Amino acid sequence: MVGPEIHFENVKKRFDSVTAVEAFSATFKAGQTTALVGPSGCGKSTVLRLIAGLTGPDEGTVRLGSEVPAQVARRGALAVAFQDPSLLPWRTVRSNIALGAELARKPSDHVDTLIELVGLGGFADHRPAELSGGMRQRAAIARSLVSQPEILLLDEPFGAVDAITRRRLNTDLPPLWRDRGTTVALVTHSVEEAVLLSDRVLVLSDRPASVLADIATAPGVPRDSAYRASDTFRELSDRIFEALETGAVG
Amino acid sequence: MIWFVRVLGICLFLVAWEFAARGVPGSVLIAGPSEIAEHIQSEFALYTRAAFATSVNAGLGFVFGNLAAIVLAVIMIVVPKSARLLSAFALLLFCIPLIASGPILRVLFGPGEGPQITLAALAVYYTTLLALLVGLRAVSQNWTDFMAVYGRHPLSTLRYVRARASLPYLFVGLQISAPASFLGAMIGEFTGAERGLGVLTLRAMRGLETEATWALAIISASIAMMAYALLGLLGRRLVGYTPVILLSAPQGQPTQNLWMRVAEMAFIVGAVLAIWQISMDVSGLNRFFAKRPGDVFVFLAESENLATVLSALSETLGSALPGYLAGLGLGAALAAALILAPSLGQVALPVAVALRAVPIITTAPLLVLAFGRGIVGTTVVVAVMIFFPTLVACGQGLRQTPGQIVELFRSYGASKWQTLIKAQLPAMLPAFFASARMAVPAALLAVTTVEWLATGQGLGMLMAMTASTSNYNMLWSCVAVIALAASAIYACVAMIERRILRVYASEQLS
Numbered sequence: 111m112v113g114p115e116i117h118f119e120n121v122k123k124r125f126d127s128v129t130a131v132e133a134f135s136a137t138f139k140a141g142q143t144t145a146l147v148g149p150s151g152c153g154k155s156t157v158l159r160l161i162a163g164l165t166g167p168d169e170g171t172v173r174l175g176s177e178v179p180a181q182v183a184r185r186g187a188l189a190v191a192f193q194d195p196s197l198l199p200w201r202t203v204r205s206n207i208a209l210g211a212e213l214a215r216k217p218s219d220h221v222d223t224l225i226e227l228v229g230l231g232g233f234a235d236h237r238p239a240e241l242s243g244g245m246r247q248r249a250a251i252a253r254s255l256v257s258q259p260e261i262l263l264l265d266e267p268f269g270a271v272d273a274i275t276r277r278r279l280n281t282d283l284p285p286l287w288r289d290r291g292t293t294v295a296l297v298t299h300s301v302e303e304a305v306l307l308s309d310r311v312l313v314l315s316d317r318p319a320s321v322l323a324d325i326a327t328a329p330g331v332p333r334d335s336a337y338r339a340s341d342t343f344r345e346l347s348d349r350i351f352e353a354l355e356t357g358a359v360g
Numbered sequence: 361m362i363w364f365v366r367v368l369g370i371c372l373f374l375v376a377w378e379f380a381a382r383g384v385p386g387s388v389l390i391a392g393p394s395e396i397a398e399h400i401q402s403e404f405a406l407y408t409r410a411a412f413a414t415s416v417n418a419g420l421g422f423v424f425g426n427l428a429a430i431v432l433a434v435i436m437i438v439v440p441k442s443a444r445l446l447s448a449f450a451l452l453l454f455c456i457p458l459i460a461s462g463p464i465l466r467v468l469f470g471p472g473e474g475p476q477i478t479l480a481a482l483a484v485y486y487t488t489l490l491a492l493l494v495g496l497r498a499v500s501q502n503w504t505d506f507m508a509v510y511g512r513h514p515l516s517t518l519r520y521v522r523a524r525a526s527l528p529y530l531f532v533g534l535q536i537s538a539p540a541s542f543l544g545a546m547i548g549e550f551t552g553a554e555r556g557l558g559v560l561t562l563r564a565m566r567g568l569e570t571e572a573t574w575a576l577a578i579i580s581a582s583i584a585m586m587a588y589a590l591l592g593l594l595g596r597r598l599v600g601y602t603p604v605i606l607l608s609a610p611q612g613q614p615t616q617n618l619w620m621r622v623a624e625m626a627f628i629v630g631a632v633l634a635i636w637q638i639s640m641d642v643s644g645l646n647r648f649f650a651k652r653p654g655d656v657f658v659f660l661a662e663s664e665n666l667a668t669v670l671s672a673l674s675e676t677l678g679s680a681l682p683g684y685l686a687g688l689g690l691g692a693a694l695a696a697a698l699i700l701a702p703s704l705g706q707v708a709l710p711v712a713v714a715l716r717a718v719p720i721i722t723t724a725p726l727l728v729l730a731f732g733r734g735i736v737g738t739t740v741v742v743a744v745m746i747f748f749p750t751l752v753a754c755g756q757g758l759r760q761t762p763g764q765i766v767e768l769f770r771s772y773g774a775s776k777w778q779t780l781i782k783a784q785l786p787a788m789l790p791a792f793f794a795s796a797r798m799a800v801p802a803a804l805l806a807v808t809t810v811e812w813l814a815t816g817q818g819l820g821m822l823m824a825m826t827a828s829t830s831n832y833n834m835l836w837s838c839v840a841v842i843a844l845a846a847s848a849i850y851a852c853v854a855m856i857e858r859r860i861l862r863v864y865a866s867e868q869l870s
């Protein structure tokens with residue numbers, strides 16, 4: 111089942127004195143992966159929190175298909191992996207990951223497959239305190255995937271993961287959500303990662319965040335090492351960097 | 361090695377004690393360890409039975425009181441709107457000294473174990489409630505967000521996150537509860553039980569039996585300390601660590617407007633009166649001893665009665681004040697001194713933590729024996745009751761001064777003394793005032809207990825007398841007045857606290 115489209119209509123969000131998001135209109139297409147890139151502190155996490163319904167907009171609307179975020183959440187069809195893995199310290203890795211399925215009221219039969227896939231095979235019975243920061247993040251990613259959500263929100267999910275593992279995860283994980291037609295919003299600091307993993311890249315302005323550029327990456331091209339080495343890949347990266355720089359100057 | 365030193369220390373202490381006792385032959389003050397041991401041996405069966413009876417009542421009270429605390433804490437977390445009101449009620453109940461609720465419960469329950477168990481429960485519910493609330497609320501937003509993403513709300517967060525995250529805090533509360541429940545049970549026994557350590561203590565006090573008083577103090581203190589140590593061990597085994605928390609009711613928002621505060625207060629007072637009235641009516645207890653608010657009002661409206669109660673109250677407050685101030689002052693001063701001499705602190709603080717757990721009831725008779733039945737004896741009992749918790753809390757407060765601030769002072773070449781005055785004492789203030797608030801009911805409990813047991817003055821004596829005179833109007837009036845006075849003093853201390861913290865530690869007021 112394909113995940114719903116995410117639609118922002120003229121959204122504004124303030125925190126006390128700072129306006130994090132203003133005049134924000136964007137569509138995250140159904141079943142696609144949309145990457146958000148922008149200067150740090152511009153409001154990317156706030157956009158994800160708005161999608162998850164963790165905070166409501168001051169003005170404008172956020173719709174997930176025909177529903178509001180809270181309705182999708184209640185169905186157990188949402189999942190997130192935040193920057194902070196926030197695993198429960200008293201649970202083992204396996205039971206932390208299984209918690210994602212339990213809370214969403216979904217079967218947890220592929221927990222062990224996911225543990226292998228994120229490379230935590232030998233650590234299933236360890237507690238979070240015994241893992242490195244990168245390993246904890248991978249456990250949090252597995253937890254977000256285990257409930258097979260319709261909407262998946264990833265906030266710098268690989269930030270603390272070492273370069274080699276990150277490269278491997280960049281190839282191994284995306285099929286999991288691509289093949290199931292999950293609608294994904296991915297925040298990343300790495301422009302290459304955005305081009306590699308997403309169907310579209312939204313370049314955001316400095317705070318308050320609004321959309322500076324909406325760039326479609328190569329549709330239908332397999333995300334393999336040939337793509338990574340191609341001219342298209344480099345061109346797309348350059349266009350995103352350019353958009354980011356104009357935003358920073360203007 | 362450390363064990364060897366400790367055992368040696370204990371042996372030396374016992375020898376010195378023995379010599380002191382022998383050096384003053386016929387003293388009513390000191391009984392030597394050998395005499396006490398002999399005495400316990402000769403009365404072994406009696407003491408075992410009494411200890412068993414008291415332990416059972418304390419244990420039941422421990423269970424009921426802590427269950428009540430857990431239920432109350434859960435309600436306050438799940439229905440946050442109820443929290444303000446419920447915590448006000450819980451505090452008000454906590455402000456009534458056990459020695460005042462004891463006789464009332466005896467009257468309501470009649471003979472039997474009811475009052476002992478209820479008092480034990482009353483002695484424990486509040487600290488557990490405070491500790492548990494800290495634990496239940498100490499949950500990061502990341503976790504509550506995580507639950508919300510799956511559309512799961514307060515109850516699930518309670519079940520999956522808060523319940524487990526608060527366990528270490530619950531154990532802090534349970535550990536402190538163990539000796540407190542013993543104290544509650546013994547006070548219940550003072551009010552006219554058939555058996556138990558409290559009954560024997562009362563008898564030994566009245567008969568000036570030195571050896572028996574010592575023996576009972578040692579037995580009851582040991583049981584209480586053992587329960588304390590056992591729960592500490594259990595907590596460390598089960599949850600791994602013991603968090604450092606300040607056990608004190610949180611301060612309300614100071615910015616609220618005056619009329620709202622007055623209205624809230626009026627509502628609470630009205631609700632308490634209504635609960636009192638309705639519970640008496642519903643339980644259908646005889647009006648002869650189960651007095652209603654109206655009875656108390658009519659009774660106190662007579663100027664003669666009012667004068668009696670008020671003069672007893674002023675006697676009680678007057679003899680509590682020196683001990684209250686001395687206990688707080690000495691506790692804070694020693695905590696500060698221990699910072700200046702850190703190696704001493706490492707030895708003294710654990711001892712203080714342990715001594716804090718000795719229930720005052722067990723030591724009060726000894727202190728009265730030692731310091732007499734006058735103001736000195738009373739002051740010492742009150743001061744001791746307050747001293748240890750204050751020392752522990754202030755010591756913890758001082759240690760929590762951020763290391764960087766201390767280092768900053770050092771880098772400017774400030775002396776230890778200057779660092780203490782400028783950086784560490786302000787950091788200690790919140791802990792100090794928290795102790796000062798919690799010490800109000802404690803001081804009143806200590807002073808009324810001494811009055812009841814020994815000095816024959818004040819409200820304690822007035823309440824003790826009603827047991828023989830059956831002047832139940834007097835009894836209920838005393839309890840109402842002391843509850844009112846305790847709450848008023850507590851509120852005054854809280855107001856001073858807000859004033860001072862606003863200047864010296866504004867970031868600590870949230």
Ligand SMILES: Nc1ncnc2c1ncn2[C@@H]1O[C@H](COP(=O)(O)OP(=O)(O)O)[C@@H](O)[C@H]1O
Binds near residue numbers: 128130157317
């Ligand atoms: N709960 C909050 N309270 C106050 N300010 C906030 C809150 N959340 C975010 N902000 C502010 O909003 C701005 C955007 O934050 P965020 O969305 O986290 O940025 P990004 O993820 O792009 O780094 C920042 O200036 C941040 O300080």
Ligand SMILES: [Mg+2]
Binds near residue numbers: 154155156
């Ligand atoms: Mg962010």
